[in-house]
Amino acid sequence: MIQKKICMVGLFGTGKTCLVQRYVHSIFSNRYLSTVGVKIDRKEVQVGDQTIKLMLWDLEGRDGVRDVNASYISGAHGVIYVVDGTRPETLDGVYDIRNNVTSALGEIPSVVAFNKTDLTDSWKLDESDETGVGTRGMHGFRTSAKTGDGVEDAFQWLAQATLKNGGK
Amino acid sequence: MAVAIKSFGLTDKGKIRQTNQDNFLIVDIRKSVLIRHTSLPKEALSREFGSADAHLFVVADGVGGGPRGDRASEATVAALLEYASETVDLFNGVDSPNEQSLFDRLEDRVREVHQALLDEYGRQPGQSPATTLTMVLLIWPRAYLVHVGDSRAYVRRGGELQQLTRDQTLGEYLISSGTWTEEEAARSRPGALLSSAIGGPTLEPTVGLIDLDPGDSIMLCTDGLTKHVKVKRIAELMENAADVEGVARKLVDEALANGGTDNVSVIVVTAVQ
Numbered sequence: 001m002i003q004k005k006i007c008m009v010g011l012f013g014t015g016k017t018c019l020v021q022r023y024v025h026s027i028f029s030n031r032y033l034s035t036v037g038v039k040i041d042r043k044e045v046q047v048g049d050q051t052i053k054l055m056l057w058d059l060e061g062r063d064g065v066r067d068v069n070a071s072y073i074s075g076a077h078g079v080i081y082v083v084d085g086t087r088p089e090t091l092d093g094v095y096d097i098r099n100n101v102t103s104a105l106g107e108i109p110s111v112v113a114f115n116k117t118d119l120t121d122s123w124k125l126d127e128s129d130e131t132g133v134g135t136r137g138m139h140g141f142r143t144s145a146k147t148g149d150g151v152e153d154a155f156q157w158l159a160q161a162t163l164k165n166g167g168k
Numbered sequence: 169m170a171v172a173i174k175s176f177g178l179t180d181k182g183k184i185r186q187t188n189q190d191n192f193l194i195v196d197i198r199k200s201v202l203i204r205h206t207s208l209p210k211e212a213l214s215r216e217f218g219s220a221d222a223h224l225f226v227v228a229d230g231v232g233g234g235p236r237g238d239r240a241s242e243a244t245v246a247a248l249l250e251y252a253s254e255t256v257d258l259f260n261g262v263d264s265p266n267e268q269s270l271f272d273r274l275e276d277r278v279r280e281v282h283q284a285l286l287d288e289y290g291r292q293p294g295q296s297p298a299t300t301l302t303m304v305l306l307i308w309p310r311a312y313l314v315h316v317g318d319s320r321a322y323v324r325r326g327g328e329l330q331q332l333t334r335d336q337t338l339g340e341y342l343i344s345s346g347t348w349t350e351e352e353a354a355r356s357r358p359g360a361l362l363s364s365a366i367g368g369p370t371l372e373p374t375v376g377l378i379d380l381d382p383g384d385s386i387m388l389c390t391d392g393l394t395k396h397v398k399v400k401r402i403a404e405l406m407e408n409a410a411d412v413e414g415v416a417r418k419l420v421d422e423a424l425a426n427g428g429t430d431n432v433s434v435i436v437v438t439a440v441q
Contacts, residue, residue, distance in 0.1 A: 037313075
């Protein structure tokens with residue numbers, strides 16, 4: 001079976017672990033437990049007539065740290081950058097992290113998850129923020145780990161993109 | 169940077185239980201190559217032989233109240249000891265594709281023990297002996313974790329103690345799914361039931377990893393420690409973590425002094441510069 005390593009990256013508290021929990025286990029918790037190191041989950045997805053095993057590397061997001069441990073992302077086939085739509089600074093953080101990832105891995109399929117869309121009253125991003133990621137070679141999805149909106153689409157798109165990008 | 173891995177493990181049956189169903193294991197795995205003389209540059213040597221050690225640390229807590237919990241924890245620890253000899257090919261570093269293979273092999277071994285227990289004792293809930301498992305395979309600087317049940321692994325870095333594992337209990341599951349609050353889980357006895365165990369009705373190993381820095385410590389323990397010693401106190405007792413034996417003894421002593429109602433096992437590991 002084809003395996004693809006997908007890294008979840010982003011600043012502290014953006015919802016990386018919640019997105020994986022929603023996608024893999026269909027659950028959501030309001031309780032915040034920070035990830036230490038890397039937590040790895042797996043999920044098999046169907047893309048056309050091929051089954052892909054996604055290895056989801058959920059990387060710790062550290063407060064104020066806009067770098068990423070190069071050894072954790074080594075060999076990744078795709079990246080999901082997670083932005084908290086109620087905290088615009090987390091989008092700036094993603095751009096910094098993206099530069100580091102690209103330096104280490106070159107251009108690989110990338111999704112930006114504009115997460116926490118359920119928090120409509122606190123949403124701080126505007127349309128240009130969301131379309132802006134497209135000009136930087138990434139594909140944006142609005143997601144809510146709480147309701148599940150957009151989550152499946154984001155992972156499925158990335159799975160498909162990694163397959164198109166080749167390398168088995 | 170040269171780093172020495174110091175470790176010490178300890179187990180005690182506690183003050184109430186008649187038997188000790190915990191088991192622990194510390195293994196240093198070495199591939200020894202002695203170079204007498206060479207014209208090769210130092211960099212080439214370190215690439216080939218630079219990280220020739222691996223270390224395996226395991227704690228397993230046989231489920232009390234069930235049949236032969238000691239058998240389950242023994243079988244699990246023994247199976248991982250056998251696994252240790254298979255890791256020799258990984259000593260020169262694990263590249264990305266092989267990393268998945270390492271996890272797969274570790275998880276396969278855990279599932280084999282689980283299956284063997286079910287085959288031997290039966291598949292009905294409560295028939296088979298069951299155990300928790302928390303293990304770390306350290307191939308410096310990377311620590312690979314496999315975890316089942318409510319034993320725990322912590323990392324101490326820069327004076328801060330952080331939990332690496334999440335308890336696999338009914339209470340934790342119901343909190344995670346939003347059904348219970350933490351207070352409700354703490355009040356409820358069923359909250360402590362394992363939602364995943366080797367030999368139990370459900371097995372869902374979780375895996376993860378962390379790259380360690382010199383000076384970091386890892387502590388593995390069974391719940392005989394954490395039910396009697398609060399995390400804040402554990403952090404205090406781990407302050408001089410380079411003294412791995414002293415810290416392990418202090419942790420176990422404190423668990424016993426605070427009631428010792430369960431078997432307690434502790435492994436303390438420190439990367440010393």
